[in-house]
């Protein structure tokens with residue numbers, strides 16, 4: 001069997017260039033340290049999971065460890081990969097200063113939602129896979145010298161959708177910040193309101209905004225940070241009413257998605273539509289900040305805003 005296969009190959013090589021010695025075909029020694037990036041066929045099977053990630057923007061294979069060290073930003077093209085809420089809090093808050101609020105609050109299946117899977121089982125699945133109870137973590141912590149109310153959403157939990165828990169946790173955070181006269185930072189990423197909770201999800205838009213109005217009345221600063229993607233009910237409520245609205249590079253931000261708008265208006269959309277860069281040019285957001293500079297810039301803004309108050 002093997003001999004026949006070998007002769008066939010040898011014949012094929014021989015005809016164009018007869019005198020060539022066949023290459024030794026030894027695996028290159030340079031790959032010993034790092035695992036080999038995946039080749040064409042069945043990538044998922046070939047490489048152990050969680051070693052390499054292909055950057056969707058520049059197509060470079062990025063070593064996962066380097067990606068983690070770089071706060072999930074591609075070192076080649078600065079593409080911002082999604083980052084978990086806990087990891088993000090860790091990158092912003094001073095060590096051991098974060099006090100989480102309402103950590104065990106979970107959603108209830110008020111509508112007895114039935115679909116392919118029940119809402120309750122969906123929630124359980126996501127709680128298992130993300131280690132979170134719902135799509136937002138809230139609490140009070142120190143960023144630089146500033147004590148701040150901080151809410152961070154996680155897209156990995158049901159698309160960062162806003163149900164009653166997200167709304168309630170954020171509202172309690174905002175009210176706590178008002179009560180303790182603290183500035184507020186909400187880092188959002190969301191596909192919008194959570195359809196499994198119907199009207200209860202939509203009510204969160206008014207609730208969070210009302211709490212923010214009291215926070216603003218107390219002349220306290222609110223910085224909204226928009227990360228990829230940020231859409232619908234969240235963008236139409238607390239995410240877009242910050243005193244300062246900043247975004248990460250390349251974040252997609254809007255109310256309805258571009259395809260829906262294109263189909264509705266039947267008009268060609270301008271290039272870069274709904275990207276953070278486009279919205280900066282059109283005045284919806286105030287700045288675009290790279291994730292690695294986020295902490296320093298937030299401290300700068302907090303210094304500025306708190307000085308203004310005095």
Ligand SMILES: [Zn+2]
Pocket residue numbers: 055056057058059060074075076077078079
């Ligand atoms: Zn890249």
